[in-house]
Amino acid sequence: MNIKMIFNYEGRDIEFSLADDDDTVVNSVYSVMYSEDEANIEPKKELFTVLIKSKNPKLRALAVEKIDEDFYDDDTITKLMSDVYMEVLNVLVTTNRFKEIVTIDTLREIMTREVLHAQDESWGEPEEYQLYDSRANIASYCQSFDLVSSDQIAQLVMKHCSNQDFVLLELARGMCTHRESLEILAQHNNSEISEAARERLAEIDDG
16 A cells, blocks of 8 residues: 655645654544544545555554444454454454454354564554453443343353453453353462452342
8 A cells, every 4th residue: 555645835835745654644543533523524425445455453443443444344343354454353342343243163263363563663563452452342241242242252252261350350350241151260379360250240230
């Protein structure tokens, strides 16, 4: 992708060429995202339709934020489900369109996929909660998926994220987590997880 930035000064265009991984581009796109100028609506749609296919995961992640505004078709969203970058997946799994069309097989594949993150020295290495946030979000939103039940998601999390405490904690806190999973989590050696699960069980028993 070739990106150009143009400044218009006294009727003269001053043009710069930028690589799509340039932070200036990412920051500029972020500004465009939240522009409320009606004249920019159609160009914005066209821009994000291109950026959703960018090789730069940070640009793809920004474009994913527009999924629920009907910028993309289902085929484009389905292809994004194969993304390997946490920056993209962490946003994607929280969108309504994702929750409407994702299948249990795709959720299983996401939970078992090796996740990468965009290399940026200023960010440093991601914390566990960042790296597994897509899985934690799936656990947290387990009752919101149209084609997969909350029980099925709980079973996936228990099986494939058993060593990822941050994900299990979201499941233990979840309002839709079924009793069997909560009883197992209540015995977890991480006190934060076990306490959260016991609190949910007490709430269930209290009706």
